[in-house]
Amino acid sequence: MKSNQKVKKIVSANSATDRIKKRILKKYPKAKSVITTEGLYRIYNGVDGYIGEENFIPPQKTLERAWFWANESIKTTQNINRTHPDKMIMDFDEVKFGRVSNRNKRIKKT
Numbered sequence: 001m002k003s004n005q006k007v008k009k010i011v012s013a014n015s016a017t018d019r020i021k022k023r024i025l026k027k028y029p030k031a032k033s034v035i036t037t038e039g040l041y042r043i044y045n046g047v048d049g050y051i052g053e054e055n056f057i058p059p060q061k062t063l064e065r066a067w068f069w070a071n072e073s074i075k076t077t078q079n080i081n082r083t084h085p086d087k088m089i090m091d092f093d094e095v096k097f098g099r100v101s102n103r104n105k106r107i108k109k110t
Contacts, residue, residue, distance in 0.1 A: 020071045041060050043070040
């Protein structure tokens with residue numbers, strides 16, 4: 001069964017840039033490159049802002065660099081979200097602790 005989503009066809013001379021674009025378009029399907037009034041490039045996320053804005057990444061001189069830094073911004077944000085200490089939820093820790101304790105009790109009984 002085929003998906004109803006349209007996949008954007010990426011055409012460029014640089015295969016590394018193609019891989020980066022695919023990665024970004026998976027996360028932001030409406031992402032596109034935008035040129036600023038100063039002639040610099042940014043990647044618009046298609047919803048409400050620019051990719052890399054929260055990491056203070058400035059507009060880039062080339063389109064390839066803009067896609068590259070947008071990808072780096074996505075990877076950095078994902079890494080921070082995965083490892084940030086405020087992400088830990090105490091309820092989850094209690095459930096996990098209870099599960100491990102029950103498993104240890106069963107092992108000690110046998």
